[in-house]
Amino acid sequence: MQIYIAHRRKNFHKFWWNEELRSLKEASVELNQMWKAASKPRQGPIFAKRQSCRMQYRKCLREKQKLSAVTYTNDLLYLTKTVQRFGNVGVLNLILVVNAQKLKVVLIAVLLVINLLTTLEIHLIIII
Numbered sequence: 001m002q003i004y005i006a007h008r009r010k011n012f013h014k015f016w017w018n019e020e021l022r023s024l025k026e027a028s029v030e031l032n033q034m035w036k037a038a039s040k041p042r043q044g045p046i047f048a049k050r051q052s053c054r055m056q057y058r059k060c061l062r063e064k065q066k067l068s069a070v071t072y073t074n075d076l077l078y079l080t081k082t083v084q085r086f087g088n089v090g091v092l093n094l095i096l097v098v099n100a101q102k103l104k105v106v107l108i109a110v111l112l113v114i115n116l117l118t119t120l121e122i123h124l125i126i127i128i
Contacts, residue, residue: 018064031050
């Protein structure tokens, strides 16, 4: 038996990542390096540029992350409204119904075994 580990590219789960975020991140990293090279000043034009660039990047990042959550939620809502129906059960609940049916079959089998064992005990007691 072989076990496989699925490999995904680094930003697979960040489907909301785009060119705008990439350019803002590059600018932020570049200005941060300039700031460090200038001995990390706490005021002045380099510091002000660094801060404004970081704020733009972080703001855009938060907006895209929020948008992804809204998009994901809206997609789920769309799926729940457009699912095929199986009697009273939608596709999303079909797995639960199937598992409940399997559980019911197992419980009936267990009850039958218990009933069989008790009748065998009664017959063994009568024979002895």
